[in-house]
Amino acid sequence: MNFENLFAERMSVMKRSSIREILKLTARPEVISFAGGLPAPELFPTERFAEAAAKVITEQGQQALQYSPTEGMAELRELIAGRLSTPDFHIDPANVLMVTGSQQGLDLICRIFLNDSDKMVVENPTYLGMLMASRPYHPRYLPVETDDDGIVIDTLDDALEARPKMVYTVPNFQNPQGVTLSTERREQLIDRTYNRSLVVIEDNPYGELRYSGSDQPSLISMDAAKRGASGVEGNIIYLGTFSKILAPGLRIGWIVANDAIIDKLVQIKQSADLHSSTLTQYIAYEVSRDGFLESHIGKLREVYRQRRDVMLDALETYFPAEVTWRKPEGGLFLMVTLPEQVDAYDLLQRALEYDVAFVPGGDFHIGKSGWNTFRLNFSNAQPDMIVEGVKRLAALLKEELVTPAAAHK
Amino acid sequence: MNFENLFAERMSVMKRSSIREILKLTARPEVISFAGGLPAPELFPTERFAEAAAKVITEQGQQALQYSPTEGMAELRELIAGRLSTPDFHIDPANVLMVTGSQQGLDLICRIFLNDSDKMVVENPTYLGMLMASRPYHPRYLPVETDDDGIVIDTLDDALEARPKMVYTVPNFQNPQGVTLSTERREQLIDRTYNRSLVVIEDNPYGELRYSGSDQPSLISMDAAKRGASGVEGNIIYLGTFSKILAPGLRIGWIVANDAIIDKLVQIKQSADLHSSTLTQYIAYEVSRDGFLESHIGKLREVYRQRRDVMLDALETYFPAEVTWRKPEGGLFLMVTLPEQVDAYDLLQRALEYDVAFVPGGDFHIGKSGWNTFRLNFSNAQPDMIVEGVKRLAALLKEELVTPAAAHK
Known part of the structure; x- marks a missing residue:
């Protein structure tokens, strides 16, 4: 029997993300991998x-191991709401939905908002996980340009003319570029969107991992201020996660949105997995409480700041002059741009011979652009390995820029 | 702004399952609830x-708290494959995909197989979670009748004439009815389906919780035998879960299917939540290993057998003669049928006044049937509470059968 015939049509557009395929190739211990988005495992507390796990299971095992509400563990929703609230912007725990990693958040959002061929605005390049989550609905992507201050508002204005259903942004230390939306641009984005029949997805996995510059207000709080609201009422859907600030193996993220949207998300989440793991929610809460999460994030910032600086220094020292890169103020990634004739996929094949890996930028881009870019992660490798990896890449690049990769094929 | 306008059209057919709404009503401690499908929390090990949690985190924390493969933890897939294999039927761990509870399994299966208006065969009544997972695709349900031996094959034959894409069955101790598909009917089902362009979903959350009678072979193994295959090659998709035999709070289930189907499921799971919790997979493996899971299931069987027997005895003793019920050989549920004039929804409203709860059967049914049925769970309440709850229901029923519920409205 040919099973291909049985699969729903929408599957034809899906393919395994090349990132995960590459991650498999880089499992060899001798490879220095800048490819993944992995937090430093030696920093897991x-x-x-x-x-926390032993305490939760011993003292509350009958609850922690049982089914639990789709919305999530009450204390954890309260903790999340409290951490995101400001003196002028109060988030009610009822506006927080716990999800199985923020990837599930993106998936659920696409499921409730996207009909076939709907239009959605995305930064170009944008986060691959959102492209994966949205592709089954064959959206028409409206790519907007970004510079060092994030979305270029003129290009957003053009895109909004097309009446999109959704605007997706990673405003802080964007994946893959590492750029951050400036305060002025945030104001402009809210000004352009708050009154329209669309939703803005504010995906913020890295916002607390800032190493320089100053914190930016969340779009969801700015939207509330614009409306004169003290709580969540508008059309911003905010996503956060424990993956980068505590541990991705928990698979615990959260969505903050207005009542009507949370209500729809709860319905669809119920049919998607009933609820996220009760046990990891209890453990995450027990680990985070009493200020531990804040002090832990402080520690992460110190270590990751050093790694970012080490990578930026090494790039400056070893990379050829024709190559440029973004200088992120936080997060886990930066993006490198090669001269136009170099194809980063071809380069990756050769890089693996040098035992160093990265993610080519093409997949993050809408359309045929970005093939001469790649993403580097600086959170996972230790500083000496970062220097060594950049040296290997630099040696390869110097060779490639004399004899372009295509010539090796 | 009216957010309703923004939601994708497919949401219009969804509604929160009444089961979860009822569960909220029954949270009062004085209510004896036969409503949920909850395992007995006092039996969680x-x-x-x-x-196990402390050991896994202390000894393998850097892996257990990190991102992990979409397919699942290798050792756990091996353990699952081993437990399901028989001397004649070998399951390769590559044919096992770990999922975020078997509800996610149902959701992913619907996502890859169902196009709008596809036909699917379901037992009538059937599991509500499958109705929730499939409804977004507006399938045309082809209900088949069941009796004490499960699916009535004549009605299956009729349904297959309509060329369905999918046949969904809970062959052991079916939810909500508690009935089990007999060996002969299994052979007939395989005979009717193995050669057709469709998939059979064998949803088996309760199969190991047998209290009387003898174990039935899995459909997936019978299908392999029919094909002369020693491994998973055919069109059966098997689902299992730790929820009933270990702890639902883990949110760990599994799908067993042929290579082509697993491959598609991995792709869609990746965009749904990247992977299931690494931590709960590690913990589940550590708890289960070295034969613990088998001895634990043995203990569950003893306790649940007693509860089933206590409930059946109490029904026999206290329920009015006009009321009938199924006698399950295992699982967590049985189904009660009232005289036709009694509406189980109306009855539930009054039952809550008596501090006892159940789930009306209407929602489990396709079409307008089953309104005079309800499902009782016997795994969650202790024996004395089971007797007390049945007594309360019996008192109410005796009253209702004199003055039908509708008259109270």
């Missing part, structure tokens, strides 16, 4: 986790 | 869990 394992002792605190072990104690 | 919390000590073993606490040790």
Whole structure:
């Protein structure tokens, strides 16, 4: 029997993300990988986790191991709401939905908002996980340009003319570029969108990992201010996650949105997985409480700041002059741009021979652009490995810029 | 802004399952609830869990808290494959996909197989979670009748004439009815389906919880035998879960299917939540290993057998003669049929006044049938509470059968 015939038509447009395929190739221990988006595992607070898990199971096992509400664990929703609230902007825990990693958040949002061929605005390049989540609905992507201050508002204005259903942005230390939306641009974005029949997805996995510059207000709080609202009422859907600030293996993220949207998301989440793991929610809460999460994030910032600086220094020192890159103020990534004739996919094949890996930028782009870019992660490797990896890449690049990769094929 | 206008059209057919709404009503401690499908929390092996969690995090924290493959933890897939294999039927771990509870399994299966208005065969009544997962695709349900031996094959033959894409069955101790598909009917089902262009979903959350009678072979193994295959090659998709045999709060289930189907499921799961919790997979493996899971299931069987027997005895003793019920050989549920004039929804409103709860059967049914049925769970309440709850229901029923519920409105 040919099973291909049985699969729903919408599957034809899906393919495994090349990132995960590459991650498999880079599993060899001798490879220095800048490819993944992995937090540094040596920074996981394992002792605190072990104690929290044992305590939660021993003292509340009958709840922590049982089915639980689709909306999430009450105390955890309260903790999340509290951390995101400001003196002028109060988030009610009822506006927080716990999800199985923020990837599930993106998936659920696409499922409730996207009909076939709907238009959505995305930064170009944009986060691959959102492209994966939205592709089944064959959206028409409206790519907007970005510079060092994030979305270029003129290009957003053009895109909005096409009446999109959704605007998707990673405003802080964007994946893959590492750029951050400036305060002025945030104001402009809210000004352009708050009154329209669309939703703005504010995907913020990295916002707390800032190493220089100053914190930016969230779009969801600015939208509320614009409306004169003290709570969540508008058309911004905010996503956060424990993956980068605590541990991705928990698979715990959250969505903050207005009542009507949360209500729809709860319905669809219920049919998607009933609820996220009760146990990891209890453990995440127990680990985070009493200020531990804040002090842990402080520690992450110190270590990751050093790694970012080490990578930026190494790029400056070793990379050829024809190559440029973004200088992120936080997050896990930066993006490198090669001269136009160099194809980053071809380069990756050769980089693996040098035991160093990255993610080519093409997949993050809408259309045929970005083939001469690649993304580097600086959170996972230790500083000496970062320097060594950049040196290997630099040696390869110097060779390639004399004899372009295409010539090796 | 009216957010309703923004939601994708497919949402219009969804509604929150009344089961979860009822569960909220029954949270009052004085209510004896036969409504949920909750395992007995006092049987969770919390000590073993606490040790396993602490051990896994202390010894393998850098892996257990990190991102992990979409397919699932290798050792756990191997354990699942081993437990389901028989001397004649070998399941390769590559044919096992770990999912975020078997509800996610149903959701992913619907996502890859169902196009709008596809036909699917379901037992009538059937599992509500599958109705929730499939409804967004507006399938045409082809209900088949069931009796004490499960699906009535004549009605299956009729349904297959309509060329369905999918046949969905819970062959063991079906939810909501508690009935089990007999060996002969299994053979007939395989005979009718193995050669057709459709998939059979064998949803088996309760199969290991048998309290009397003898174990039935899995459909997936029978299908392989029919094909002369020693492994998973055919069109059966098998689902299992730790929810009933270990702990639902883990949110760990599994799908067993042929290579082509697993490959598609991995793609869609990746965009749905990247992967299921690494941590709960590690913990589930550590708890289950070295034969613990088998001895734990043995203990569950003893306790649940007693509860089933207590409930059946109490029904026999206290329920009016006009009321009938199924006698399940395992699982968590049985179904009660009232005289036709009694509406189980109306009855539930009054039952809550008596501090006892159940789930009306209407929602499990296709079409307008089953309004005079309700489902009782016997795994969650302790024996004395089971007797007390049945007594309360019996008192109410005796009253209702004199003055039907509708008259109270």
